[in-house]
Amino acid sequence: MAAPWEDVLRDEAAIQEAASVAVDAALLEGVLMRTEREPNASDVVNYAPFTLLPSAVPSTLFEQAYAVQQDFNLLVDAISQNKEFLEHTLASTIKVDDFTAQLFRIHMQVLEEGLAQSVFLGINRSDYMFDCGVDGTPALKQIEINTIAASFGGLTSRTAAVHGRVLKVLGKSEEASRLLPNNPSKGLALGIAKAWELYGSQSAVVMFLVEEVQRNIFDQRCVENELWNRNIRVIRKRFRDVFEKGSLDDAKRLYIDGQEVAVVYYREGYVPKNYDQQNWEARLLLERSRAVKCPDIATQLAGTKKVQQELSRPGTLERLLPGRTEAIARIRATFAGLYSLDMGEEGDKIAATAIADPDRFVLKPQREGGGNNLYGEELRQVLEKIRDSPERTSYILMDKIKPQPAMNYLLRAHSPLQVSECISELGIFGVYVRQDKEMVMNKAAGHLLRTKAIEHADGGVAAGVAVLDSPYLV
Ligand code: ADP
Ligand code: MG
Ligand code: MG
Structure with a gap:
């Protein structure tokens, strides 16, 4: 899996020069982020962190990941429409996890009231690592699927140009020409534009629901620009704005500041800290509306780790996607071992196994955004503490994926340039639009x-x- 530029990795002068070219190229291409110190101002910005060099990815696994994406789109969409499956799967989790429980309550309330929404837009990102099996052959294994606020589709549309420049500077023009074109922001915008069109009101806007702290605004602006280019008006609002100025009319059309909203694209609302009481009320208002939510709350629930674990049970995919044998085989081939910690013999057994051999597993709560999982000694301690308590059902266990590391330089503002042993995670963006059942x-x-x-x-x-x-x- 070695990349054809191992020879330059230790040529310090060449690397230094390439790094300074790389940083300027990133700024020029718009691989940007606001700074930690001023996360809501664009007066001072910096480059988003990136690798100096591209990373080698086995083409067969890359193609496999693309080939299964439409299947995952269908699967997520099917789960979101399956009330019984979500109810049954999340039953144990919502008893102990307040955040998932609150999302679930809104889901049920909206269903009871009757869905006003008839157009559905899903934007997800299925993430994978390349697991090195016992014989050293890498295999594509899904880490998770993100069904809400999956980010970096914008900035990643601009990184290939930067890496192309770096390779040329290093004398690798032939390799530079082989870098793949990639433009998720355009694909995401096409989905949003389609949903907007099907909503059917020329004067309605697309609302990006954004966090209070907006360091990653340029990633979102890439998608916004694609919409403006199609003459679709985009507004950016926070939950607080929705709480203060949002309303529904008799037909449950959503208005904010007097503007009708056709599509709500969430870049917010995926972690507990995004919500206070008012924000929950705003969320409920949005979910009750006719506007196309990306995602609707059922689709957000379809992306929980608990659902992911349940999908790996024999027979579950067959029930969710009846008759789609080939799609099911493609999906299942990407699954790593996933284990329920529900109370009972099965959960007791796997908990004991993980306590005895924690390095084989990852312990995952129902959270997003990175930094929440437990590994190794910490996994052992936490699991030991909760092994006999229902609290354990707020987690799932997953086999730890062990990719083959490769050397690269990580470029980060204000950090010294040094070579690191690295591993990569590949995400594929999926976009789908459904109108009623079609x-x-x-x-x-x-x-x-x-x-x-x-x-x-x-x-x-x-x-x-x-x-x-x-x-x-x-
Ligand atoms: P989140 O929703 O917070 O992103 P993830 O499931 O993606 O949760 O886990 C966060 C990170 O933890 C991943 O990006 C990956 O680096 C690491 N990770 C997650 N699951 C595994 C696994 N099974 N094996 C190895 N690393 C993992
Ligand atoms: Mg996630
Ligand atoms: Mg993740």
């Missing part, structure tokens, strides 16, 4: 490669651990 769009919209030093077990780009990368197919 799928009108189902696509893979591009990819994201993120890379981190092996000493960090967890964490994404936003969490400050991983950095943006580009795949170099080998």
Whole structure:
């Protein structure tokens, strides 16, 4: 899996020069982030962290990840429409996890009232690592699927140009020409535009629901720009704005500041800290509305770790996707071992196994955004403490994926340049639009490669651990 630039990795002068070119290229291309000190101002910005060099990715696994994306889109959509499955799967979790319980309550309330929404838009990102099996052959294993606020589709549309420049500077023009084109922001925008069109009101806007702290605004602006280019008006609002100025009319059309909203694109609302009482009320208002929510609350629930674990049970995929034998086989081939910690014999047994051999597993709560999982000694301690308590059902266990590391330089503002042993995670963006029962769009919209030093077990780009990368197919 070695990349064809191992020879330059230790040429310090060449690397230094390439790094300074890389940083300027990133700024020029718009691989940008607001700073930690001024997260809501664009007066001073910096480059988003990225690898100096692209990372080698086996082409067969890359193609496999693309090939299964439409299947995952169908699966997520099917789960979101399956009330009984969500209810049954999340029953134990919502008894102990307040956040999931609150989402679930809104889901049930909206269903009882009757869905006003008839157009559905899903934007997800299925993430994978390349597991090195016993014989050393890498296999594609899904880490998770993100069904809400999956980010970096914008910035990653601009990283290949940066890596292309770096390779040229290093005398690798031939390799530079082999870097893949990639534009998830366009694909995401096409989905949003389709949903907007089907909503059917020329004067209605697309609302990006954004967090109070908006360091990653440029990633979102990439998608916004694509919409403006199509003459679709975009507004950016926070939950607080919705609480203060949002309302529904008799037909449950959503208005904010007097503007009708056709599509609500959530870049917010995926972790407990996004919510106070008013924000929960705002969320409920949005969910009750006719506007296309991306995602609707059922689709957010379909992306929980508990659902992921339940999907790996024999027979579950068959029930959710009846008759789709080939899609099921493609999906299942990407599953790592996943284990329920529900109370009972099965949960007791796997808890004991994980306590005895924690390095085989990852312990995952129902959280997003990186930095929440437990590994090794910490996993053992926590699991030991909760092994006989229902609290354990707020977690799932997963086999730990062990990829083959590769050397690279991680470029981060204000950090010294040093070579690190790294592992990568590949994400594929999925976009789909459904009108009532009919799928009108189902696509893979591009990819994201993120890379981190092996000493960090967890964490994404936003969490400050991983950095943006580009795949170099080998
Ligand atoms: P989140 O929703 O917080 O992103 P993830 O399931 O993606 O949760 O886990 C966060 C990070 O932890 C991943 O990006 C990956 O680096 C690491 N990780 C998660 N699951 C595994 C696993 N099974 N094996 C190895 N690393 C994992
Ligand atoms: Mg996630
Ligand atoms: Mg993740």
